[in-house]
Every structure is written in C-alpha cells, then in structure tokens.
Amino acid sequence: MKHLEKVVGFCDNPARYAVDTPSIKSFGHLAIDVGLISNRVDFPALDAVLMIQAAWVSKWYLKKKLPELFGWASNRQERFVFKNLVGEGLGVSGRQNEMIELALTYGFHGIDVDMNDMVGRAIDVSPEFACQYLLAAEKSLQVGAYELPIDFRADEEKFRASLAKLVVFSDLSEKLNAKRAYINVPASSSLPFQENFERYRLRIGEVAAELDKIGIRIGLAFNATLEAEQRFEHKFITTGEELLTLIKMVGASNVGLMLDTWHWHLGSGTIDQLKTLTGEQVISVRFADFPEGLVKSDAKLKSRLILQPEDNTFTVVVLRWLNEINYEGPLSSCPNSSQFGGMTREKIVQRLSENLNDVLPIAGIDKAVTRPPIVSLDKEVLEAEYEDMEDMTVEASA
Numbered sequence: 001m002k003h004l005e006k007v008v009g010f011c012d013n014p015a016r017y018a019v020d021t022p023s024i025k026s027f028g029h030l031a032i033d034v035g036l037i038s039n040r041v042d043f044p045a046l047d048a049v050l051m052i053q054a055a056w057v058s059k060w061y062l063k064k065k066l067p068e069l070f071g072w073a074s075n076r077q078e079r080f081v082f083k084n085l086v087g088e089g090l091g092v093s094g095r096q097n098e099m100i101e102l103a104l105t106y107g108f109h110g111i112d113v114d115m116n117d118m119v120g121r122a123i124d125v126s127p128e129f130a131c132q133y134l135l136a137a138e139k140s141l142q143v144g145a146y147e148l149p150i151d152f153r154a155d156e157e158k159f160r161a162s163l164a165k166l167v168v169f170s171d172l173s174e175k176l177n178a179k180r181a182y183i184n185v186p187a188s189s190s191l192p193f194q195e196n197f198e199r200y201r202l203r204i205g206e207v208a209a210e211l212d213k214i215g216i217r218i219g220l221a222f223n224a225t226l227e228a229e230q231r232f233e234h235k236f237i238t239t240g241e242e243l244l245t246l247i248k249m250v251g252a253s254n255v256g257l258m259l260d261t262w263h264w265h266l267g268s269g270t271i272d273q274l275k276t277l278t279g280e281q282v283i284s285v286r287f288a289d290f291p292e293g294l295v296k297s298d299a300k301l302k303s304r305l306i307l308q309p310e311d312n313t314f315t316v317v318v319l320r321w322l323n324e325i326n327y328e329g330p331l332s333s334c335p336n337s338s339q340f341g342g343m344t345r346e347k348i349v350q351r352l353s354e355n356l357n358d359v360l361p362i363a364g365i366d367k368a369v370t371r372p373p374i375v376s377l378d379k380e381v382l383e384a385e386y387e388d389m390e391d392m393t394v395e396a397s398a
Contacts, residue, residue, distance in 0.1 A: 081365065084109070087112070097133040106352075109142065112143070112144045113178070114147075116149035131176055138176075146178060149165050152203050152204070166211075188228065188234060189236045190232050196236055201250055204246075211254065218252075219282075219284050220243055221258040223238070224263040225266065243267075256282055256283050257277060257282050262304050271318070282327050284332070285318070288304035288305060289315055291305065304336040306351070307333055307356070311362055316363045333355050
C-alpha cells in the first residue's frame with residue numbers, strides 16, 4: 001500500500017513529501033512505504049498517529065537505506081531552497097551564537113556568516129573554536145553564504161598576502177560544508193575600467209580555480225547606487241550587463257551570480273538577462289522591493305523596502321524564474337533597517353521570516369520548502385530517538 005508520511009527528524013513539512021517505493025513490514029503490524037522524497041509535490045498529510053508510527057517503523061530504513069539512496073552520510077551539501085537570515089544592513093547584529101539562536105527561533109534554515117571574523121578566530125584559537133556554534137546547530141541550520149575574505153582591490157603585494165587565508169577558510173568551509181561564497185565587485189576604482197576589469201578577471205579566476213577543488217561556488221555581486229559609483233575616480237561595475245560580462249569573461253564553471261534584486265533593478269538588469277543563466281549559475285539570492293519610479297539619481301539604500309505579498313511584483317517574478325530553473329540555495333529578505341524603526345532585533349528577525357512566508361507561496365514556493373534536517377546515522381542516537389517515538393505512539397493510540 002502507498003502512504004504519505006512525515007518521518008520525524010527527517011522531514012519538517014509532511015504536506016510536501018511523497019513516498020512511493022515498495023512497502024516494508026516491521027514490528028509485525030504496520031506496512032508503510034518509505035522512499036525517495038518527491039520535492040515540489042503537494043499531498044495531504046496523514047494523521048499524527050500514523051506519522052509517528054511511520055517514523056518508528058522506519059528505523060531500519062533510516063539506518064540502512066537512506067545513506068545509499070541519498071549519500072547524506074558522506075555529503076551534507078543540501079539541494080533545496082531555504083529561508084536564509086542575513087543580518088547585514090538590517091540593524092540586526094550580535095555574537096554568532098546569538099544570531100544562530102535568532103535564526104532557529106524564527107524558522108530560518110540558513111544564515112550568512114562573517115568568514116573574515118571566523119578566519120581570525122581560527123588563527124587566534126583554533127578552527128574548532130571558530131566553528132563550534134555552527135557545528136552545534138548543523139542539523140537544523142546551514143551556512144547560506146559568506147563573503148570571501150580576500151582583498152581583490154589591493155595592490156599585488158597585499159592581494160598575494162590575503163591569499164594566505166585561502167588555506168584557513170577552505171578548512172573552515174569543509175568543516176561547515178559551506179559551499180557558497182561571494183565577492184562584492186566595486187562600483188568605482190582608482191584604476192581605469194579596462195585595467196580594473198582585467199585585474200578582477202584574472203584574480204577571480206585564480207581564486208575560483210583553487211576553490212573549485214573543494215566544491216566552493218562563487219557569486220559575484222555589485223552595487224548600483226550612484227554614491228558607490230562616485231566614490232572613486234573611475235566607474236567600474238554598476239549594471240547587470242557589466243556584471244554578467246565579467247562572469248562570462250572569468251569563464252569558470254564555479255563562478256556565477258549573487259543576485260540582489262534591488263541592485264539588479266537599479267542597475268538596469270532585466271528578467272530576460274537573468275534567463276540566460278542556469279540554476280547552477282545562481283549562487284545566492286537577496287530580495288528587497290523598491291518604490292515605484294525609483295531612479296538611480298535618487299536611490300538610497302533606505303529605499304530597500306520590505307517585500308510586498310502581491311502578485312507580479314519584481315520579487316515574485318524573480319522567484320518564479322528561480323523555480324523554473326530549479327535554483328537550489330538561500331532565499332533572503334534584505335530590506336533596509338529603516339523599515340524596522342523602534343523594533344527589537346527579535347521582532348525584526350520574526351518580521352523577516354513572516355515576510356518570506358507571505359511572499360513565497362505567491363510565487364509557487366511553499367513557505368516551508370527547506371532542506372531537511374540531517375539525519376543522524378549514529379546507532380545509539382537512532383535507538384534513543386525511536387524509543388521515544390514508540391512511547392509517543394503508545395500514548396497517541398491510548
């Protein structure tokens with residue numbers, strides 16, 4: 001017989017997963033189907049008792065078969081979209097353990113991290129010390145993305161010196177399974193455009209080749225504001241077209257786009273330009289709405305607005321495109337801190353989570369579509385968990 005169920009500790013949204021392999025009998029009283037997860041398919045959930053029983057009966061399957069089917073025991077790279085918390089620009093700050101607690105409390109399954117800070121802690125103390133809080137939360141939270149702690153703007157000597165961090169943050173990335181990085185390409189420079197373009201092309205290509213060896217993908221981002229463009233003598237990357245050209249000229253398979261919809265719109269980027277990219281070429285996505293009629297000459301970061309839960313906004317159009325290309329990675333709501341005047345950081349993070357919950361379904365993405373928690377394959381952990389499930393089944397049936 002065929003059933004739908006929530007395997008406790010494996011699926012966190014029973015309405016989103018189907019099982020369809022031959023049923024297995026266990027404990028002599030319940031036959032269920034436990035199999036491959038079918039993503040983006042909606043089915044009605046079973047009652048709570050059956051779901052608990054299904055999880056209990058699936059003990060053998062979880063231990064013996066899931067590693068073979070999914071390879072999750074040896075490869076924790078997640079292949080789902082997930083709600084991601086970015087504190088940058090939101091007026092939300094705190095120690096790493098505090099940010100992790102906020103993310104978990106309000107339903108995020110990913111968080112962007114300050115890799116430069118982590119590299120410093122790894123050098124000063126140890127890599128284990130730098131990773132301790134993220135590793136403690138890894139069953140429920142993954143690293144969304146991080147900015148590469150390399151100074152691409154610097155002269156050759158300082159750039160080479162900053163490359164020394166490659167070994168350290170590569171080790172941290174491996175420990176955390178943090179496979180998405182990004183580079184903020186400047187909007188202006190002291191160098192002429194062509195000279196600076198060639199410098200970035202070569203340097204990004206060099207770093208990308210090293211990071212590709214350990215599976216790290218790099219997204220390029222840009223700042224489209226006039227203020228950033230006028231900061232230095234020569235204009236650099238300020239439009240979507242220029243950024244896509246740089247990505248193309250780097251020519252590395254692990255270099256793509258870190259999409260910020262607000263800057264993309266301000267930098268004359270279009271949906272048609274985005275449609276030239278594949279899902280693998282989009283590394284991370286940040287969303288912010290903008291007021292109608294926003295033009296570059298008047299645009300300030302304060303005009304990064306909270307997402308509007310309305311059909312056919314630029315955000316929703318982008319989300320639908322991401323769905324079409326099977327994008328897999330973080331989705332972050334990133335309005336300016338001015339949108340949250342007088343609110344505590346807890347209320348801000350709660351509002352961001354609710355905002356994504358309101359908007360994602362409009363684009364056809366379930367608000368709870370995330371990567372599942374990583375299943376522990378440790379025998380003692382599994383047996384303890386399923387002893388608890390057996391007790392829950394008895395209580396629920398009473």
